Amino acid sequence: MQKRLLNTSANLLLRSLKTAAINPIRIARPVARYSTVKSVPLTADTYSSKVQRDPKYKKLDSSDLDFFKSILPESSIVTDDDDLLFYNEDWMRKYRGQSNLLLKPKTTQQIADILKYCNAKKLAVVPQGGNTGLVGGSNPIFDEIIISLSSLNKIRSFDPVSGILKVDAGVILENADQYLSEQGYIFPLDLGAKGSCEIGGNVACNAGGLRLLRYGSLHGSVLGLEVVLPDGTIYDSMHSLRKDNTGYDLKQLFIGSEGTLGVITGVSILCPARPQATNVAFLAVKDYETVQKVFVESRKELGEILSAFEFMDLKSQQLTKQHLGLDHPIESGEYPFYILIETSGSNKDHDDEKLENFLGNAMENGLVEDGIVAQDESQVQSLWSWRESIPEASAMNGGVYKYDVSIPLKDLYGLVEAANKNLAEANLVDFEDDAKPVVSAIGYGHIGDGNLHLNVCVRKYTSAVESVLEPFVYEWVSSKKGSISAEHGLGFQKKNYIGYSKNPTEIALLKQIKQHYDPTGIMNPYKYI
Amino acid sequence: MQKRLLNTSANLLLRSLKTAAINPIRIARPVARYSTVKSVPLTADTYSSKVQRDPKYKKLDSSDLDFFKSILPESSIVTDDDDLLFYNEDWMRKYRGQSNLLLKPKTTQQIADILKYCNAKKLAVVPQGGNTGLVGGSNPIFDEIIISLSSLNKIRSFDPVSGILKVDAGVILENADQYLSEQGYIFPLDLGAKGSCEIGGNVACNAGGLRLLRYGSLHGSVLGLEVVLPDGTIYDSMHSLRKDNTGYDLKQLFIGSEGTLGVITGVSILCPARPQATNVAFLAVKDYETVQKVFVESRKELGEILSAFEFMDLKSQQLTKQHLGLDHPIESGEYPFYILIETSGSNKDHDDEKLENFLGNAMENGLVEDGIVAQDESQVQSLWSWRESIPEASAMNGGVYKYDVSIPLKDLYGLVEAANKNLAEANLVDFEDDAKPVVSAIGYGHIGDGNLHLNVCVRKYTSAVESVLEPFVYEWVSSKKGSISAEHGLGFQKKNYIGYSKNPTEIALLKQIKQHYDPTGIMNPYKYI
Known part of the structure; x- marks a missing residue:
């Protein structure tokens, strides 16, 4: 079959299908700032015409600090400006807040105590996970107290029969995935920031990422949550049942609420078995219409093993080439569009055959100009890096x-x-x-x-x-x-634009929800809706 | 490979793997009463010690009927007791209400007009789909007005590129699946009552069914809803986007709310491509421990093509045998437990090989006492009928x-x-x-x-x-x-038992939601929470 492929096209540099190792794990990128901007202006200055500090919120004073010192160890309280900078700024260095206080609680109860106090005193707060958000949602705008989840970072339990994982909100996504890998399972979510982002933040932002095509959204895979509500109530709904029809599925409201309804402190999630075989192909095509055709064909022919279908335009690859300082995997020239296809399945031979047939047909039908198939784990990682490095390359x-x-x-x-x-x-x-x-x-x-x-x-x-x-x-x-x-998500960047995607009735109902759970308005103000 | 199987075990009557036709469609069972009970006592009498009519609700009078006649055609208004009986009684003939009025609106606006009026007058209502519920959730307890969705039954649209289907709530599940079959797609939900149940009711009850293992829950696949709220507000959130992070995912609250927050009138849902190949195997095993072992092995070896794993005990099959009046598919004797395994995939040869390997290993390891694999579509249907007929056989x-x-x-x-x-x-x-x-x-x-x-x-x-x-x-x-x-679901049967699955904080928060959306309490009273 492979022979046929090579014979029928001189263009397609299709290399051996002796691909992909078992359980490929991508190399985590070091935490990198997206931008080379030297100093980030204060959000309050940049957007002074759009947002002002709401005087209803109390300003932090020494009595508040005394309270926090009474419930938290010294190491959980950060007030030094230099130390605060990382938490005040966003990853893209577009937003900068002016918080004077970062709290790093180690238990759910500490978070409950903090919120109960802040709610009573009208001290505004912003919950923060790995600070990898892209809409300024997890950084303060003014002097909101930052509550970091990073110290709440234990894997609580894993059931190897059901595949249900329970974690603290501050567990880093890649750490969870690595842990699952050792058990033969996979986290149903993957994204470029996996080395820094935290699961609580992923759930709070309803992160989508690279595996959604195969494993669906967090609304389907999250089975339970533990959330501290603004008044300090601990909503313990850490269930581990795939099916449970006893009452409204309230946890869903917190998935994607971006810290505006409460602080997610624990997550129970259903994890699929880790695929035994992974293939990655990188293809060059002549126009966007062909990208769509290749997608339709891939879904038909690769069916249940298709696990990612990513596209990239030429300029994204030119920038990434500059950024990585490497030769592009497609060596025969530049093409208007590129496609990364990943398959994940339980039988290497079957998957290879499906991919081979699909690529052979795509080539015969003139859909693909050039292509390469990863031959080992390092090539899998290398091909993915041409997709995953685009965000950094974009800002260089x-x-x-x-x-x-x-x-x-x-x-x-x-x-x-x-x-x-x-x-x-x-x-x-x-x-x-x-x-x-x-x-x-x-x-x-x-x-x-x-x-x-x-x-x-x-x-x-x-x-x-x-x-x-x-x-x-x-x-x-x-x-x-x-x-x-x-x-x-909406965060700070898109707060005022929800009307482009939701009608007035929908928006009114969403505002009711905010009012219902956070009547004092202390949770992540100036954002979302 | 198949030869090996036959040679290594005299017990396993494993028949040819020349199985399963493309796009098998199970024969719809005729609508059947589960029970042979001649007359169903009134729920109000059976449970008189547990529930009384709440005097806050208005009793229907002629002025109300005049209003409904002013907004609905005559054919949409049913007041005859004999005609009402089907709607007053549940499918299992365990519950019987005393409604004097059934409304069958044909448009969302008519439902909005009805609810607005009922809310203002404090007339209690119960929404009803195909009346196939199993917890008495869609039948009145006293004199609640029944709002049937059966006349709101149009397929609104289907996008063959994305697989997104939009339907009225009253579309029968099997009709939708049949329509999708013609387009190469499949409804992500299947259940025994498919010939009668309606999609709006499925969503209102968060139905699980036979395909959940493969396609996940409705919380993941439903992309949008249209709901009429108790005050008559039309919440139009019929989106058709796989990913949309603009605001709280409010529609989730209505999935599984059993008609207690509003009336679902439209559903937008993501449908997967219809599998090209389906195999069904029916196995006999010696004990429940072995059922679990076969499950763990099947998930490992069948991986992404495993689409159903159902188990049945011996007595369930003895009753089904009496009910169907047929020979059991496993002819070699009676066994303590039976298993039905279904695979669905995109490549018949690959699926056959995976199933053959799996069954061969299961036999070699002594897990399976006897087994049969469907050889054509009618055998697929026949094997499924031994699982799907159990509910009827149970009540005979x-x-x-x-x-x-x-x-x-x-x-x-x-x-x-x-x-x-x-x-x-x-x-x-x-x-x-x-x-x-x-x-x-x-x-x-x-x-x-x-x-x-x-x-x-x-x-x-x-x-x-x-x-x-x-x-x-x-x-x-x-x-x-x-x-x-x-x-x-909870319905009437389990209303008082939610405390066995949810803690007091969870229950309090759920009650708040009910109070928030239905402060007058007209929606499906005496049930749920």
């Missing part, structure tokens, strides 16, 4: 405006084209010319989920660029009945 | 007390044994002797989901039997940290 010239949207498949890439057109008309963009603020708008993402990442790579953040992008991007997405936030 | 001697529980796997069958022991000690049970009220407690269900159906098959409903079963069953489940309702 200074910064990046990130938009994470859902759009019906046929229109999906149109947004990138429209953004570049508008930026060009405003004379703001040039890939080479350092005098222009914008390098390029690039597009990549999870085709299988209808999820585009539009990154507008800039040399500096300017209001001229922002005014071209917003509200244009949101209006464009809304016109296609898409979502202005597929997986990144 | 008079009636059945049904318990649907989640229990950790190792303890799961212990409940059936304990129930039979208690009934025997109370001298209430005999499989042959018609003088005893109980035929037997039998067990079957979805091992893959930790979900047991305990059916206590009776010749008549008696309080003596009930007092042996309750609260014993709930206490036993609670002691194993299980759920007293895995998929059937």
Whole structure:
């Protein structure tokens, strides 16, 4: 079969299908700042026309500190400005808050005591996991107290028969996945920031990531939560049942609530068996229409073993090449679009045959210009790095405006084209010319989920660029009945734009929920809705 | 390979693996009453010590009828007692309400008008789908007005690229699945009552069923809902995006709310591609421990193609044999437990090989006493009928007390044994002797989901039997940290037992939700929580 492939096309440099090791584990990237911006301006200054500190919130004073000292060990209380900087700033270095206090509780009860006090005193708080969010949702805007979950980081239990894992909220995603790997299981969520992000934060933001196509959303896999409500009530709903129809599924409200209803302290989640075989193919195609065709065919032919279908445009790969300083895996030239396909299954021979047939057909039908299949675990990791390094590469010239949207498949890439057109008309963009603020708008993402990442790579953040992008991007997405936030959430960045994705009745009902659970409004203010 | 199997065991009557047709569709059972009880006593009489009509609700009068006549065509209003009987009674003929009015609206707006009026007048209502519920949740207790969704039954749209289906709530599950079959897709939910149950009711009850092992719960696959709230507000959240992180996922509250928060009128749901190949194997094993071992092995070896793992005990099959009047598929004798395994995949040859290897290993390891593999579509249907006919067979001697529980796997069958022991000690049970009220407690269900159906098959409903079963069953489940309702819901039957599965904080928060959305309390009263 492989012979046939090689014989029928000179273009397709399809290499051996002796691929993929068992249980491949990607190399964790070191925690890296997305941006090379030297000093991050205060969010309060940048957005002074849009947001002011609400005077209803108490300002921290020594009596408050005394209280926190009475319930927490000294090591859990951080007040030094330099130490606070990491927590005040976001990962992209776009937002900077002015918190004077970081608390790092070690138990659920400590968090309950903290919230009960803050609620009574009207002290605003912002819960923070691994600080890897992309919409400024986990950083303070003004002087909110930061509650870090990082010290609440124990794996509570794992049942190897059912695959149900229970963890503290502060467990780092990659640590959980590594632990599961040793038991023959896999965490149903994976994303680029896995080395830093925490499971509580993942759940609070309803993270989507790279495995959603195969394992579905957290709304399906999370079986139970432990949450501290704003008044200090501990909502212990850490169930470990795949099916339980006794009452409203209340935990769902906290999945994706971005710290505005309470603090998630524990997660019970159903984990699938770890695939025995993984294959990764990296393909070059001639246009976006072909990307869609390859997707439809892959879903048909690869069926139940298709575990990722990611696409990347040319400029995203050019930037990543500069960033990584490596030769691109597709050596025969540059192509308008690239596709990464991953399969995961229980039988290596079957999976190889399915992939071989699929690639052979795709080539015969003229869909694929060139392609490569990983031959071992290091190649699997290497090919994934060309997809996972795009976010960092996007910001290496200074910064990046990130938009994470859902759009019906046929229109999906149109947004990138429209953004570049508008930026060009405003004379703001040039890939080479350092005098222009914008390098390029690039597009990549999870085709299988209808999820585009539009990154507008800039040399500096300017209001001229922002005014071209917003509200244009949101209006464009809304016109296609898409979502202005597929997986990144609303946070601070999109607080005022929910109306592009939700109707007034929906928004009114959401505001009721916020009011119901957090009437004092101490939880992560100035954000979400 | 197959030869090896036949050579190494004389016991395993493993037949040809030339199995399963493409897109098998099970024959829909005719709508059948579960019970042969001639006249169903009024719920209000049977449970007079537990529930009384709440005088806060208005009694229907002619002015109300005049209003409904002003907004609905005559054909949508039913007041004749004989015509009302089907809607007043439940499927199992255990509950009977006394409603004097059935409304069958044809549009969402009509439902909004009805609820707005009822809310203002304090007229209690009960929404009803296909009336196939098993906990008396969709029948009135007293004189609640029945709102049937059966006339709201259009398929709204289907996108063959994304697989997203939008339907009215009253579309019958099997009709939707048949429609999807023609498009190469499958509904992610399947259950015995598919020929009668309606999708709105499925979602309102968070139905689990036979495909949950493969396709997950409705909390993961439902993408949007349209719901009329008690005050008549239309909550239009019929989104069709796989990923959308703009605000709390409010629709989740209505999934499994059993008509107590509003009336679901529309459903948007993600449907998977229809498998190209289906295999079904029916196996006999010697004890419950072996059932578990076969499950663990099947998950390992069949991996991503395992789509159902159902178990049945001997008595469930003896009753089904009497009911169907057919020879059992396992002809070599009777065995303590039976297992039905279904695989669904995209490549027939690969699936056959995986199943063959798995069965060969299971036999070599002495796990399987006898077995059969379906060779064509009619055999697939025939084997499934031995699992799907158990509910009807359970009631053929008079009636059945049904318990649907989640229990950790190792303890799961212990409940059936304990129930039979208690009934025997109370001298209430005999499989042959018609003088005893109980035929037997039998067990079957979805091992893959930790979900047991305990059916206590009776010749008549008696309080003596009930007092042996309750609260014993709930206490036993609670002691194993299980759920007293895995998929059937709470309805009327389990309203007072939620405390066995949820703690006081959880229950208090659930009651708040009910109060928040239905402060007047008109939605499906006397039930749920």
